[in-house]
Structure formats: structure tokens, C-alpha cells
Amino acid sequence: xxxxxxxxxxxxxxCMPSDARESAAKRLAVAKGHLEGVLRMLGEGDVYCVDVMRxxxxxxxxxxxxxxxxxxxxxxxxxxxxxxxxxxQEIVAELMGVLKYR
Amino acid sequence: xxxxxxxxxxxxxxCMPSDARESAAKRLAVAKGHLEGVLRMLGEGDVYCVDVMRxxxxxxxxxxxxxxxxxxxxxxxxxxxxxxxxxxQEIVAELMGVLKYR
Amino acid sequence: xxxxxxxxxxxxxxCMPSDARESAAKRLAVAKGHLEGVLRMLGEGDVYCVDVMRxxxxxxxxxxxxxxxxxxxxxxxxxxxxxxxxxxQEIVAELMGVLKYR
Amino acid sequence: xxxxxxxxxxxxxxCMPSDARESAAKRLAVAKGHLEGVLRMLGEGDVYCVDVMRxxxxxxxxxxxxxxxxxxxxxxxxxxxxxxxxxxQEIVAELMGVLKYR
Numbered sequence: 001x002x003x004x005x006x007x008x009x010x011x012x013x014x015c016m017p018s019d020a021r022e023s024a025a026k027r028l029a030v031a032k033g034h035l036e037g038v039l040r041m042l043g044e045g046d047v048y049c050v051d052v053m054r055x056x057x058x059x060x061x062x063x064x065x066x067x068x069x070x071x072x073x074x075x076x077x078x079x080x081x082x083x084x085x086x087x088x089q090e091i092v093a094e095l096m097g098v099l100k101y102r
Numbered sequence: 103x104x105x106x107x108x109x110x111x112x113x114x115x116x117c118m119p120s121d122a123r124e125s126a127a128k129r130l131a132v133a134k135g136h137l138e139g140v141l142r143m144l145g146e147g148d149v150y151c152v153d154v155m156r157x158x159x160x161x162x163x164x165x166x167x168x169x170x171x172x173x174x175x176x177x178x179x180x181x182x183x184x185x186x187x188x189x190x191q192e193i194v195a196e197l198m199g200v201l202k203y204r
Numbered sequence: 205x206x207x208x209x210x211x212x213x214x215x216x217x218x219c220m221p222s223d224a225r226e227s228a229a230k231r232l233a234v235a236k237g238h239l240e241g242v243l244r245m246l247g248e249g250d251v252y253c254v255d256v257m258r259x260x261x262x263x264x265x266x267x268x269x270x271x272x273x274x275x276x277x278x279x280x281x282x283x284x285x286x287x288x289x290x291x292x293q294e295i296v297a298e299l300m301g302v303l304k305y306r
Numbered sequence: 307x308x309x310x311x312x313x314x315x316x317x318x319x320x321c322m323p324s325d326a327r328e329s330a331a332k333r334l335a336v337a338k339g340h341l342e343g344v345l346r347m348l349g350e351g352d353v354y355c356v357d358v359m360r361x362x363x364x365x366x367x368x369x370x371x372x373x374x375x376x377x378x379x380x381x382x383x384x385x386x387x388x389x390x391x392x393x394x395q396e397i398v399a400e401l402m403g404v405l406k407y408r
Contacts, residue, residue: 049118049173052118053173071300092284182389201405218354220354239341249321263369277355278356
């Protein structure tokens with residue numbers, strides 16, 4: 001459990017908003033289907049490297065977009081409200097840990 | 103079918119080397135399992151955004167490594183041998199299309 | 205002038221905190237020196253491609269870190285306080301515009 | 307001096323082609339001017355974080371494009387000709403070192 005998740009034992013429990021959860025899940029399900037397609041390609045003997053890289057690029061693009069959905073929901077619902085809760089330092093340090101060196 | 107794939111109708115058919123295929127498939131199978139874990143997390147009501155982003159970052163790291171395996175096999179087996187086959191212009195233009203703006 | 209910058213005409217003017225400004229400027233000055241070194245390399249006839257790419261990678265790493273300094277200051281000083289000011293929607297939409305498709 | 311640079315002591319000296327050198331230098335000079343603009347912004351007291359991040363994103367985009375010019379020249383002039391010279395293993399390993407985990 002992450003520090004900001006429990007906001008310093010104040011019993012506040014931050015959860016992902018359900019619209020972001022559904023939107024991210026939908027995108028990730030599509031990415032998973034795409035990834036399964038790449039695995040099938042690799043099972044065939046005559047697959048061409050550049051075709052595989054192109055498909056992988058598309059899968060990564062889909063994951064990037066899913067991540068942006070999660071990030072936007074987090075910023076809106078948890079970061080923008082941090083001063084009110086009083087856990088701004090923790091929530092920003094935690095978020096920087098996921099964002100940096102990306 | 104990509105231009106370099108058929109190397110200008112000379113009937114040369116470039117295929118992914120089997121060791122790169124197996125190594126990439128192994129990594130992608132792990133990434134797929136990881137992605138399924140993220141989808142399960144999103145199915146639960148009390149998932150935390152930063153935990154989802156952390157997991158997605160790990161999945162993307164696995165895809166990046168799988169891509170590097172494919173890229174290295176391509177460079178070694180198809181790009182480094184291009185002058186001998188005579189399709190250097192095509193194979194480089196094609197590869198830049200996948201690599202740039204990455 | 206960006207929408208959140210003036211926070212909907214309420215006359216609140218968001219400025220970069222001076223410690224983030226100084227820290228980012230210091231890192232960017234180093235990156236600029238490094239970039240000038242790459243330009244000098246390119247002025248010589250016998251420079252090797254991979255050496256140039258390695259130097260450019262280092263410059264980009266330095267810019268990434270400078271950007272993280274600016275991002276962290278923004279999250280801490282402007283995003284985490286958005287609910288209090290009442291401009292959460294605008295400030296998050298604006299930030300997503302810079303972060304996504306990165 | 308990198309291993310492929312001297313191609314195993316065979317006295318072959320790989321140099322960046324002059325058109326790639328000029329094109330990369332031109333782009334990097336523009337990026338440097340842009341970066342100097344960001345440094346000037348940071349010298350002013352009332353700069354806004356998101357404006358700085360936007361400018362940095364543009365500078366990084368310019369560096370990415372300069373890198374692509376160098377990469378394309380390298381692939382075309384040095385990697386695609388590797389089998390003929392006999393240093394394919396070294397030149398690919400060296401290139402992967404700059405490309406991966408990018």
C-alpha cells in the first residue's frame with residue numbers, strides 16, 4: 001500500500017474513479033487482443049521483423065493511452081484535491097516516482 | 103508485404119531468425135500475463151491509480167525489451183547484410199519508419 | 205497565456221517557484237554546454253555517428269531531468285492546490301496536453 | 307574510440323557522412339537557440355511551469371529529429387555495409403547500446 005493511498009493513517013482511502021477504471025480496462029482489453037495477435041505472428045515461421053515491430057509499436061501506443069486515462073483521473077480526483085486532504089507532499093513524490101525517467 | 107521483405111522482386115524472402123522469435127515470444131507471453139493482472143486489478147472497485155500506472159510501466163518495459171530483441175535480430179540478420187543483397191536503401195527507409203518519433 | 209495561468213480571470217497568477225526555476229536553469233545550462241560540445245563534434249570531419257548519438261542521448265537525459273524538476277514544482281505548487289483555487293478541471297486538462305504522447 | 311569505429315584494427319575508419327553531419331548540425335543549432343530561449347524564460351520571475359514544459363518538449367522533439375538524421379546516416383552508410391566489411395556483430399552490439407532503453 002502506497003503512502004498517499006492511506007494518506008498518513010487518516011483513514012482516507014483513495015480509489016480510482018469508476019469511469020477511468022472502465023475506460024482504461026476497455027483500452028487495455030484491446031491492447032491485450034492486439035498483443036495476442038503478435039504472439040500468433042511469432043508462432044509462424046515466416047514472420048518479418050519489421051511487421052512485428054510495427055505491431056508492438058501499436059500495442060505500446062494503446063498502453064500509453066490507457067496510462068494517460070489513469071493519470072488524468074488521478075490528477076483530477078486525487079492530486080488536485082491534495083491540499084484539502086493535506087497529503088500534497090506524499091502524493092506528488094509518489095506520482096513523480098512513476099512519471100520520471102519514463 | 104513490406105518493400106524490403108521481398109527485396110524488389112528478387113524472390114529473397116527475409117524472415118525473423120528463430121532464436122529472436124522464441125526470445126521475443128517468451129517475453130511477450132510474460133508481458134501478456136502481466137497485462138491480464140492489470141485487467142484483473144481494474145475489475146476490482148478499490149484499485150489505486152498509482153498502482154495501476156506502476157504495473158503498466160512494467161508491462162511497457164517488457165514490451166520495450168521484446169522490441170529490442172526483434173530489432174537486434176533484424177539489424178544483425180537483415181540490415182547488416184543489405185549491401186550484399188542490394189536493398190540497403192529500402193530496408194533502412196523501412197526501419198526508420200518504425201524507429202522514428204518513437 | 206494559458207487558461208489555468210490566469211485561473212479564469214480571478215486574477216490569481218500562477219508562477220514557477222524560484223527554487224524550481226533555479227534548479228531547472230542550472231540543469232539546462234549544463235545541457236546547453238553539452239549540446240554545444242555536440243555541435244563542435246559535428247564541425248569536425250571525422251566524427252563517428254554512434255559517438256554523436258551517445259552524446260545526444262546524454263543531452264536528452266539532462267533535459268528530461270530538468271523537465272521533471274519543472275513538473276514536480278508544478279504538481280506541488282499548482283496542481284495539488286487546485287481544488288482550493290477552484291481551477292482543477294482547467295489545470296489538469298492543460299497538464300495532460302503537455303504530458304501525453306510524450 | 308568505439309570497437310566498430312576502427313573495425314577490429316583493419317584500419318577502416320568509419321566517419322559520419324557529410325550530408326548527415328550538416329543536416330544534424332543545422333537542427334541542433336535551432337534546438338540550441340530554442341534552449342537559450344527557455345533559459346531566458348527561466349531568468350524571469352513570472353514564468354509559468356506549463357509554458358516551460360511546452361518549450362522543453364519542443365526542444366526534445368528537435369533533438370529527436372537530429373538523432374534520427376544521425377541514425378539514418380549510420381544505418382545506411384555503416385550498418386547496411388557491415389557484412390561486406392566483416393564487422394556486423396560489433397556494429398550491431400554497439401548500436402543496440404545507444405538505442406535500447408531509450
